[in-house]
Amino acid sequence: MSILIAPSILSADFAAFGAEIEAIEAQGADWIHVDVMDNHFVPNLTFGPQLCRAIRPYITTVMDVHLMISPVDPFIEAYADAGADYISVHAEATPHIHRTLQAIRATGKKSGLAINPGTPVEAATELLDIVDMIVVMSVNPGFGGQKFIPSQVDKVRRLREMIGDRPILIEVDGGITPQTAPAVVAAGADVLVAGSAVFGGGSVNNPSVYGANIQAIRAAAATAR
Ligand code: DX5
Numbered sequence: 001m002s003i004l005i006a007p008s009i010l011s012a013d014f015a016a017f018g019a020e021i022e023a024i025e026a027q028g029a030d031w032i033h034v035d036v037m038d039n040h041f042v043p044n045l046t047f048g049p050q051l052c053r054a055i056r057p058y059i060t061t062v063m064d065v066h067l068m069i070s071p072v073d074p075f076i077e078a079y080a081d082a083g084a085d086y087i088s089v090h091a092e093a094t095p096h097i098h099r100t101l102q103a104i105r106a107t108g109k110k111s112g113l114a115i116n117p118g119t120p121v122e123a124a125t126e127l128l129d130i131v132d133m134i135v136v137m138s139v140n141p142g143f144g145g146q147k148f149i150p151s152q153v154d155k156v157r158r159l160r161e162m163i164g165d166r167p168i169l170i171e172v173d174g175g176i177t178p179q180t181a182p183a184v185v186a187a188g189a190d191v192l193v194a195g196s197a198v199f200g201g202g203s204v205n206n207p208s209v210y211g212a213n214i215q216a217i218r219a220a221a222a223t224a225r
Pocket residue numbers: 008010011033035066068139140141142143144145146173174175176193194195196197
């Protein structure tokens with residue numbers, strides 16, 4: 001399977017989400033990564049289910065919703081109804097992560113387990129039969145434009161070993177650039193989230209920069225396959 005590039009709209013123009021999504025899809029984005037933050041689980045506040053509902057018609061690919069919120073259970077239905085395809089929740093956000101992942105699956109959506117840089121891969125051990133994707137955070141969540149944490153590369157490798165031949169994707173999220181992409185792909189990543197490395201230098205009026213940025217990450221990742 002070829003590497004999937006999932007630009008994070010956290011780095012997009014917040015006054016033009018629809019146009020930005022159309023632009024990055026036209027320029028080669030495989031998925032659209034939507035970073036939901038509540039200023040409780042992470043020290044930042046972004047958007048809620050209403051925004052996801054509003055941007056859904058502009059997304060012709062995959063809406064990959066990353067919930068950095070706690071509590072999370074009360075909002076699963078709302079993000080599913082808003083049109084999410086993948087709903088990823090943090091292992092650290094709830095003492096009942098097994099139930100939360102079951103609740104996502106019950107909506108018919110794909111379930112994702114996100115783990116912070118300080119959380120061991122063993123957090124996923126008992127959940128492998130109810131997740132469709134595991135998100136390895138390669139920055140501490142809350143902001144775009146942060147520096148990649150190199151220790152997470154070996155974590156991806158150990159996670160890939162743990163997953164074996166189960167149909168579970170590994171997504172790496174944070175600080176992904178053409179410089180950091182090869183290592184995480186070589187370790188076993190399938191989906192690369194990138195915000196600042198995709199949106200940096202471009203705009204809806206200059207979308208070819210988005211295309212060049214996506215292509216640079218894709219080409220770098222391909223060297224590791
Ligand atoms: C951080 C978010 C990431 C972030 C990625 O909490 O989960 O998706 O937006 O942004 P970059 O690629 O700039 O690190």
